[in-house]
Amino acid sequence: MELQQSSYSSRDLLVPVVSVILALLAGSVFILIVGENPVAAYRVLFVESFGSVRNIATTLQRATPLMFTGMAVAFAFRCGMFNIGAEGQLYVGAIVAAIVGVSFANLPRLIHLPLAVLAGMAAGGVWALVPGILKAKLGVHEVINTIMMNFVAYYLTDYLVTGPFHGGRWAPETDRVFPTAALARIFPPTRLNSGILLALVAIGVVYVILWKTRTGYEIRAVGLNPTAAEYGGISVSRNMILAMGISGALASLAGVEQVLGVHGRFIQRFSPELGFVGIAVALLGKNHPVGVFFAAILFGALRTGGAAMDRLTDVPRELVVIIQAMIIMLVAADELTRGLLRRRRTV
Amino acid sequence: MEHILEMKNITKRFPGVVANDAITLGIRKGEIHSLVGENGSGKSTLMSILYGLYHADSGEILFKGKKVEIGDSRAAIDLGLGMVFQHFMLVDTLTVAENVILRAEPARYRFVDYRQAQNTVKKLASDYGLRVDPRARISDISVGQQQRVEILKALYRHAQILILDEPTAVLTPQETEELFQVMRNLKQQGTTIVFITHKIKEVLAISDRVSVLRRGKLMGTRNTAETNHRELAEMVVGREVLLRVEKKPSEPRETVASIAGLTVKDRRGTTMVKDVSLEVRSGEVLGIAGVEGNGQQQLVEAITGLIKPEAGKVMLHGQPIQKLSPMNIKKRGVSYIPEDRHKRGLILDYNVADNLILGLHTQHPFVERYLFRNEKQIDEHARRLVADYDIRPTDIRQIVRTFSGGNQQKVVVAREFSRKPQFLICSQPTRGLDIGAIEFIHQEIIRQRDQGTAVLLVSAELDEILSLSDRIAVMYEGRIVTVLPAAESDERRLGYLMLGGDLHRTEGVEIGTSAE
Numbered sequence: 001m002e003l004q005q006s007s008y009s010s011r012d013l014l015v016p017v018v019s020v021i022l023a024l025l026a027g028s029v030f031i032l033i034v035g036e037n038p039v040a041a042y043r044v045l046f047v048e049s050f051g052s053v054r055n056i057a058t059t060l061q062r063a064t065p066l067m068f069t070g071m072a073v074a075f076a077f078r079c080g081m082f083n084i085g086a087e088g089q090l091y092v093g094a095i096v097a098a099i100v101g102v103s104f105a106n107l108p109r110l111i112h113l114p115l116a117v118l119a120g121m122a123a124g125g126v127w128a129l130v131p132g133i134l135k136a137k138l139g140v141h142e143v144i145n146t147i148m149m150n151f152v153a154y155y156l157t158d159y160l161v162t163g164p165f166h167g168g169r170w171a172p173e174t175d176r177v178f179p180t181a182a183l184a185r186i187f188p189p190t191r192l193n194s195g196i197l198l199a200l201v202a203i204g205v206v207y208v209i210l211w212k213t214r215t216g217y218e219i220r221a222v223g224l225n226p227t228a229a230e231y232g233g234i235s236v237s238r239n240m241i242l243a244m245g246i247s248g249a250l251a252s253l254a255g256v257e258q259v260l261g262v263h264g265r266f267i268q269r270f271s272p273e274l275g276f277v278g279i280a281v282a283l284l285g286k287n288h289p290v291g292v293f294f295a296a297i298l299f300g301a302l303r304t305g306g307a308a309m310d311r312l313t314d315v316p317r318e319l320v321v322i323i324q325a326m327i328i329m330l331v332a333a334d335e336l337t338r339g340l341l342r343r344r345r346t347v
Numbered sequence: 348m349e350h351i352l353e354m355k356n357i358t359k360r361f362p363g364v365v366a367n368d369a370i371t372l373g374i375r376k377g378e379i380h381s382l383v384g385e386n387g388s389g390k391s392t393l394m395s396i397l398y399g400l401y402h403a404d405s406g407e408i409l410f411k412g413k414k415v416e417i418g419d420s421r422a423a424i425d426l427g428l429g430m431v432f433q434h435f436m437l438v439d440t441l442t443v444a445e446n447v448i449l450r451a452e453p454a455r456y457r458f459v460d461y462r463q464a465q466n467t468v469k470k471l472a473s474d475y476g477l478r479v480d481p482r483a484r485i486s487d488i489s490v491g492q493q494q495r496v497e498i499l500k501a502l503y504r505h506a507q508i509l510i511l512d513e514p515t516a517v518l519t520p521q522e523t524e525e526l527f528q529v530m531r532n533l534k535q536q537g538t539t540i541v542f543i544t545h546k547i548k549e550v551l552a553i554s555d556r557v558s559v560l561r562r563g564k565l566m567g568t569r570n571t572a573e574t575n576h577r578e579l580a581e582m583v584v585g586r587e588v589l590l591r592v593e594k595k596p597s598e599p600r601e602t603v604a605s606i607a608g609l610t611v612k613d614r615r616g617t618t619m620v621k622d623v624s625l626e627v628r629s630g631e632v633l634g635i636a637g638v639e640g641n642g643q644q645q646l647v648e649a650i651t652g653l654i655k656p657e658a659g660k661v662m663l664h665g666q667p668i669q670k671l672s673p674m675n676i677k678k679r680g681v682s683y684i685p686e687d688r689h690k691r692g693l694i695l696d697y698n699v700a701d702n703l704i705l706g707l708h709t710q711h712p713f714v715e716r717y718l719f720r721n722e723k724q725i726d727e728h729a730r731r732l733v734a735d736y737d738i739r740p741t742d743i744r745q746i747v748r749t750f751s752g753g754n755q756q757k758v759v760v761a762r763e764f765s766r767k768p769q770f771l772i773c774s775q776p777t778r779g780l781d782i783g784a785i786e787f788i789h790q791e792i793i794r795q796r797d798q799g800t801a802v803l804l805v806s807a808e809l810d811e812i813l814s815l816s817d818r819i820a821v822m823y824e825g826r827i828v829t830v831l832p833a834a835e836s837d838e839r840r841l842g843y844l845m846l847g848g849d850l851h852r853t854e855g856v857e858i859g860t861s862a863e
């Protein structure tokens with residue numbers, strides 16, 4: 001039992017940073033097994049993800065949706081809930097944004113784009129309210145319900161994209177959204193788009209909500225000690241519902257960004273599990289918006305660099321998955337990692 | 348006499364405080380050694396160092412004359428040390444026997460041998476007179492029984508030296524007496540005991556020697572036979588203490604709160620409060636005496652809106668409040684010091700400033716434009732209360748979890764008293780506090796009363812009830828058995844009523860209220 005520090009400090013950074021380093025070390029063992037030189041392989045990984053302005057832009061683009069889903073998971077967690085439904089929430093947000101995007105032909109950009117974004121957010125928020133209300137009013141565990149809602153979201157969007165909103169092409173996707181609803185590309189030819197600005201704003205807003213408003217005070221109080229929150233006149237159920245709604249809205253922004261900024265349309269089952277990777281991002285980022293920002297960039301970089309490594313060396317891209325998994329295990333086994341460190345120091 | 352354990356020049360610093368300042372202390376084999384001192388004087392820290400949880404910055408520990416390094420609790424256990432913490436460390440969902448053997452399980456072909464575990468635990472329990480059912484689940488047994496489980500855990504690991512950190516703070520007087528009997532049995536069988544408490548009566552009753560800490564320093568060690576209540580109290584606080592509360596006779600005015608026919612069920616559906624009617628007037632303290640668990644907690648939680656009553660009314664200035672939310676009840680001027688500060692009173696991972704606005708956090712001046720925190724006002728409020736209530740340490744950004752138990756309680760008290768309540772409910776307000784702090788809180792309660800607050804005081808300490816109350820209601824099995832003017836009550840009479848005794852065979856006469 002070490003002493004508890006007052007606020008977030010270098011101590012909080014310790015475990016995440018050490019976990020990443022250990023995971024990379026473990027990854028190098030796999031690289032050796034494949035018969036490659038770990039230093040060279042990691043060099044490729046690094047150069048391809050951060051080595052040029054263009055590579056950095058690609059990394060940021062990959063990181064953008066993870067910032068949203070990471071914050072979604074973190075936000076619910078601050079209120080004591082585990083939102084495993086970010087994946088479903090982002091699909092619902094994405095389809096609604098796409099529907100708005102393909103629907104109104106002659107709207108000015110200043111109205112059409114915000115409308116599509118807000119409609120997507122609202123849809124994801126409402127989607128998450130369902131498990132939120134079930135948890136707050138009936139005590140049904142949110143893990144079960146958020147997972148169930150994922151499946152409902154998959155099949156609902158499957159139906160919409162192959163049925164009523166099926167686009168003109170053969171593939172299971174909608175039509176292109178009108179340019180007035182698109183998030184502008186900011187660094188062509190990469191697909192980095194103004195969604196990243198939205199993410200930065202969201203990070204700021206989440207920070208302010210959690211630490212500068214009474215609502216954040218209440219949400220965190222419910223997460224830390226619901227019985228004391230109740231004593232303090234804080235409605236536990238209302239705050240749980242609110243936190244789930246905000247969490248869902250954040251998750252849906254990932255889908256909105258993918259539709260309006262990257263693919264330009266809704267494609268059936270487009271997400272490479274962005275919602276689930278968000279759980280890892282939140283974990284590594286210690287459920288703090290700034291931590292989530294950096295964790296998302298790391299995961300984005302691993303994806304970008306991993307693809308390149310796969311192309312340029314004999315190391316398969318699955319290495320990245322191994323590294324990600326190692327990071328998650330080490331961060332989750334926080335105490336274990338700390339223990340390893342302590343032993344190391346005293347020996 | 349031979350020392351089994353010696354601490355030499357032990358120093359331990361935390362950011363901003365020297366928790367232990369060059370402490371040299373010897374524990375003799377087979378004695379009961381009390382350790383007393385103000386809140387935050389470093390008792391728990393010193394014992395945590397012995398038990399290997401903290402590492403001293405300097406100093407050494409000798410065990411049977413030999414220098415030892417106690418790197419972690421494993422090492423402490425191997426030396427024969429056992430510790431029962433101020434806040435228990437049991438697994439709620441496991442049984443008594445499972446908790447006792449945890450991490451030292453008897454194995455048979457690599458499987459845990461539960462049969463043997465149960466038998467061993469049963470035998471240990473009966474050897475030392477620790478009555479508890481090995482098969483009961485921790486969540487189903489009383490706090491007093493949980494404490495016995497903690498002691499059993501230590502004995503199971505062959506503890507020769509047992510450290511008890513404020514074991515009596517959570518016990519009823521009867522349970523305390525039973526604990527003392529267990530301690531005497533242990534002593535007879537050769538166990539050495541270090542006993543931390545704030546109650547000097549207990550020190551004098553049970554221990555052979557007593558050591559006093561103040562602000563991290565050892566003030567001295569005495570043979571209990573050669574000291575007395577007054578001397579020890581002065582050593583603890585560093586000045587003379589009032590052993591009695593000074594107060595004028597009360598001048599009760601209009602009724603502030605009235606409770607009529609209140610019936611409350613607990614979360615399991617058992618009726619805990621049965622048709623209770625009470626009145627509390629401005630300028631008086633109504634004490635509720637009773638053995639814990641006779642419905643006091645449910646009564647108070649129903650008044651404060653935390654549980655909805657089954658039937659009955661709670662009126663504040665003639666307005667019914669039993670349907671209002673806890674927040675709205677607070678806003679009408681009801682303050683409440685809950686009995687369990689960890690469960691209800693504090694958000695342990697919030698800092699002092701944030702804890703001091705819990706329940707006020709939606710109000711002016713702590714929010715502006717309906718939503719945003721006014722940090723300046725929050726900090727100012729915190730600094731003022733920390734100074735007024737002598738909360739230590741004084742850093743308003745420090746997490747409350749790291750505070751000593753007594754200072755945690757002061758945070759709750761400061762917050763609730765400073766709101767200028769019209770109706771103040773205090774449930775075990777001085778549990779775990781040192782005598783100086785108790786004196787302070789008692790004076791504050793009387794000051795609130797004299798300013799016209801209606802005070803409802805629930806306490807398991809008869810001394811506290813008797814010295815503060817103007818009228819005393821006795822609660823037994825969910826009912827108010829009787830209400831007496833304080834002048835007509837004494838410890839014996841209350842004790843009798845609390846256990847279900849009947850004073851006047853005339854049913855349900857409320858002497859107190861009807862006499863006025």
Ligand SMILES: Nc1ncnc2c1ncn2[C@@H]1O[C@H](COP(=O)(O)OP(=O)(O)OP(=O)(O)O)[C@@H](O)[C@H]1O
Pocket residue numbers: 002003004361362364365366384385386387388389390391392393433739740749750751752753754779
């Ligand atoms: N983990 C910690 N981090 C920072 N400060 C601490 C920590 N533990 C204790 N302290 C400080 O050390 C001092 C001694 O605390 P300790 O808990 O030993 O007091 P105590 O005598 O047991 O008090 P009480 O009677 O209230 O339980 C206090 O000022 C406390 O705030």
Ligand SMILES: [Mg+2]
Pocket residue numbers: 390391392433512751752
């Ligand atoms: Mg203590």
